[in-house]
Amino acid sequence: MTRYLIPLAIFAVLVAFLSIGLNLKPRDVPSPLIDKPAPAFTLNQLHEPAKQMSPADLKGKVWLLNVWGSWCVSCRQEHPLLVELGKANVVPLVGLNWKDNREAALKWLGDLGDPYTVSVVDPDGKVAIDYGVYGAPETYVIDRDGVIRYKQIGPISPEDLTRTILPLVKKLQG
Amino acid sequence: MIRALTMLVLLLPLVAAAADTALPVEDDPVLEKRVTALTAELRCLVCQNQSLADSHADLAIDLKNQVRAMMKEGRSDAEIKAFMTDRYGDFVLYRPPVKATTWLLWAGPFVLFAVALAALFAYIRRRRAATGETAALTAEQQGRARALLDAPDSADSP
Numbered sequence: 001m002t003r004y005l006i007p008l009a010i011f012a013v014l015v016a017f018l019s020i021g022l023n024l025k026p027r028d029v030p031s032p033l034i035d036k037p038a039p040a041f042t043l044n045q046l047h048e049p050a051k052q053m054s055p056a057d058l059k060g061k062v063w064l065l066n067v068w069g070s071w072c073v074s075c076r077q078e079h080p081l082l083v084e085l086g087k088a089n090v091v092p093l094v095g096l097n098w099k100d101n102r103e104a105a106l107k108w109l110g111d112l113g114d115p116y117t118v119s120v121v122d123p124d125g126k127v128a129i130d131y132g133v134y135g136a137p138e139t140y141v142i143d144r145d146g147v148i149r150y151k152q153i154g155p156i157s158p159e160d161l162t163r164t165i166l167p168l169v170k171k172l173q174g
Numbered sequence: 175m176i177r178a179l180t181m182l183v184l185l186l187p188l189v190a191a192a193a194d195t196a197l198p199v200e201d202d203p204v205l206e207k208r209v210t211a212l213t214a215e216l217r218c219l220v221c222q223n224q225s226l227a228d229s230h231a232d233l234a235i236d237l238k239n240q241v242r243a244m245m246k247e248g249r250s251d252a253e254i255k256a257f258m259t260d261r262y263g264d265f266v267l268y269r270p271p272v273k274a275t276t277w278l279l280w281a282g283p284f285v286l287f288a289v290a291l292a293a294l295f296a297y298i299r300r301r302r303a304a305t306g307e308t309a310a311l312t313a314e315q316q317g318r319a320r321a322l323l324d325a326p327d328s329a330d331s332p
Contacts, residue, residue, distance in 0.1 A: 029219060032263040099232065125236045132261040134219035134233055 031132050031151045038142045039130035046097050046119035053120050062172045063092040065140040069100040070108040072136040078155035079112050086115030091169045095119035098128050098136055143172045209242050212251050217266050
């Protein structure tokens with residue numbers, strides 16, 4: 001009997017490992033910035049380049065930082081959901097326009113709708129590096145104390161929003 | 175003539191690609207060598223099986239420039255690696271550090287090897303024990319074997 005049990009056990013372990021491997025997303029690199037203060041920056045705003053914005057301005061509020069670019073295909077996929085979120089007006093949404101061209105970015109927001117409370121411009125990608133961004137879109141949930149609590153890599157799906165991000169925002173706001 | 179021109183046009187992208195590889199080369203060859211050595215140890219997060227040194231992704235070029243700028247500021251390799259892991263985690267390092275979360279990664283192959291060796295020895299010992307029991311011949315069998323060996327070999331001889 002054990003003759004058959006041993007190969008069966010080995011097979012079961014193999015299947016377990018492979019199924020875990022199948023469900024892992026190798027593109028999702030866990031961010032070391034979770035539960036760390038959001039890196040400071042002072043960047044020019046997209047709409048009014050003379051004005052600046054920094055995370056300190058939002059201290060005391062829970063907010064989302066969404067990294068996007070008009071060149072980014074997945075951002076286009078994500079955008080309608082962000083527009084909806086912007087309309088719901090439940091949480092400030094800051095857009096970090098990553099390595100983009102100002103005209104293209106403004107045209108994008110004009111054509112597809114502007115969900116952002118404010119958009120800031122990171123032309124050389126220095127701030128994105130500080131946030132550990134490696135592929136747009138990425139979204140950070142930042143709490144009242146300016147601590148990063150969650151990072152979404154890739155486009156937010158409706159499920160991500162209703163199951164993960166909004167409940168977390170509500171919890172942090174409450 | 176037209177063929178030669180076509181060939182030339184077809185070769186152009188190659189030349190452009192070659193120019194691209196050489197793009198981040200700056201005036202200081204010693205510094206460049208250091209940049210290449212360090213970025214070869216860092217993973218490009220966009221194309222995860224390439225190092226920063228090999229990758230042409232936009233982000234990789236930005237990070238290479240970041241490494242170069244930090245080296246120009248006089249920061250050490252360790253400081254630059256810390257800068258990268260603070261932002262991107264241990265994942266950027268091709269050589270992960272030995273710590274609680276990575277000991278399985280480091281010790282795993284050796285543990286597996288030890289287990290395989292133990293299993294092999296156990297198997298050999300069991301087999302030896304099993305064959306040992308049947309190897310002892312009875313007196314009768316011994317006698318038959320002797321008779322066969324001693325008998326004049328008629329069939330095989332020429």
